[in-house]
Amino acid sequence: MDYDTYNAEPVLLAVELANLDTADPEAVDEFLTANDPLIEGGISGASIRTAELARLAAAIRGVVEAGSDGEVVALVNALLAEYSPQPRLTDHDGSLHLHYSDSGAPFIDRLGATVGIALAHVLTRDGRTRLGVCAADDCEDVYVDTSRNRSRRYCSETCASRTTVSAYRARQRAANHPG
Numbered sequence: 001m002d003y004d005t006y007n008a009e010p011v012l013l014a015v016e017l018a019n020l021d022t023a024d025p026e027a028v029d030e031f032l033t034a035n036d037p038l039i040e041g042g043i044s045g046a047s048i049r050t051a052e053l054a055r056l057a058a059a060i061r062g063v064v065e066a067g068s069d070g071e072v073v074a075l076v077n078a079l080l081a082e083y084s085p086q087p088r089l090t091d092h093d094g095s096l097h098l099h100y101s102d103s104g105a106p107f108i109d110r111l112g113a114t115v116g117i118a119l120a121h122v123l124t125r126d127g128r129t130r131l132g133v134c135a136a137d138d139c140e141d142v143y144v145d146t147s148r149n150r151s152r153r154y155c156s157e158t159c160a161s162r163t164t165v166s167a168y169r170a171r172q173r174a175a176n177h178p179g
Helices: 005-018 025-038 050-065 069-083 107-126 157-176
Strands: 088-090 097-099 131-133 142-144
Touching (some): 005 025, 005 050, 005 107, 005 142, 025 050, 050 107, 050 131, 050 142, 069 107, 107 131
Antiparallel strands (some): 088 097, 131 142
16 A cells, blocks of 8 residues: 555554553653644644543544444544644645645644544545554554555554464463363
């Protein structure tokens, strides 16, 4: 699956936000600092309430965990209604591209519009099976599946490897101690 650069970053931003520990102020600061360039108008000086970030993160997670197309449609439409994206063409950096909110809008509205549109793009282009929750027993992170054959089951190589090693060790124990 190949996203163009402009769509890839907001999709990954949505995943990162869904996985953010909003109860950890240091994690929130790191998230905001790392993603400042992705949000039109920037984050610097924005009034950011952790509760708003947590609510948006939970909304994204709800989309990923939805059990049906109908539920996904309702959840994404609710996100889009709440953050009211207003797509507009801009060339502020020398190339034409879309922004999804006014640069003067509150930060959470700019972030919500950006991730809402990103999720809508993934879902309409590739379907809800491209979004998932890690299959590792001890992980609940969400991911976007960028594999060609829609085979991703883990949020990272770390979780995939840990699960594989754990299964191997369990088979070895069973083989060495039958019955």
